[in-house]
Amino acid sequence: MANYQAIVSIGLQDWLGVEVPLDAFVSIADTTTVAQIVTWTQGWCALIDPVTDAMGVQAHFKLQFPSTGLKTAPTSPGSPVEQTLLSNYKQNGSIYKAPLDLPSIAQAKIVNGKVNPSDTDVAAFTGYLLALTTGIQGVGKFGNILQAVVDNSITFRKHRKSENKKSTTVIG
16 A cells, blocks of 8 residues: 655635635545545534634645656757647537646647647547546536547747746845
């Protein structure tokens, strides 16, 4: 039995509408079920409520585990994280598309400035969310089941978050 580290994050909002997270690190056994995680998190929420004036707006449980299957170093030269593969999915019961934005699309997957539609790696990546695999199903933001890939495109993010954190305060 393996144990993994996880982050339990409870969103709390004060009477002014300001929302902040309460994050706690926990260890979780790999045999723990989703139902047990939900029950544990709801039990902790019940203990948080009496000691805060804020209201709870959301709860997240983020599991951390080894990311096997990914590169151990970026391809050089390669795409910057701002250059992305934007895949749009058709959703069950909705007229709206569900987007998925993959940072740093591999240059080899781009042909004449567009995503290569016949690339087997792109098809496998985008199709993975469409299959029900070991109880996991790809859904849109509001829980609608993904039905098909509508389109793929190359997009560019405007700025990296770390660039936005630069200070402009002059001290002197």
